[in-house]
């Protein structure tokens with residue numbers, strides 16, 4: 001009987017860790033470097049969620065990936081010296097990365113060092129960071145009666161009070177608001 005309990009415990013623990021990993025592991029977005037002999041990154045501008053990875057794959061020769069605009073590298077990331085087709089470079093844009101490389105609006109410009117200035121070989125990564133206190137609908141710093149009233153005013157809509165993104169503000173969102181009642185973290 002004891003071994004059954006241990007088995008169940010192990011399965012639950014394992015499953016929980018696995019699910020937590022699934023939630024934390026972001027999406028990988030592919031960006032081609034110099035496709036078709038061009039001096040471009042494709043897609044050039046990309047919007048990702050916090051925790052996502054950009055995977056640059058070289059399809060042309062003599063390029064690199066350097067953070068910042070041409071002539072003003074920021075040091076946030078650098079693939080190394082210019083490299084050839086087949087090279088792969090990845091950056092995980094997680095909270096640690098953002099903390100270590102703070103930038104206005106979490107918008108990371110980058111360029112190819114040899115071709116950035118000369119051929120406009122540039123790109124950007126916009127990281128979308130979820131609001132830390134989305135229940136504070138009026139941004140007062142507190143989840144209170146005003147937010148409750150705001151939620152009722154948005155009842156049935158897919159607006160900002162649809163916390164669980166079910167498609168409309170309903171009782172579930174009301175309960176989420178109550179669960180987060182008080183000062184924002």
Ligand SMILES: [Cu+2]
Pocket residue numbers: 034039062063064112113114115116121
């Ligand atoms: Cu280049």
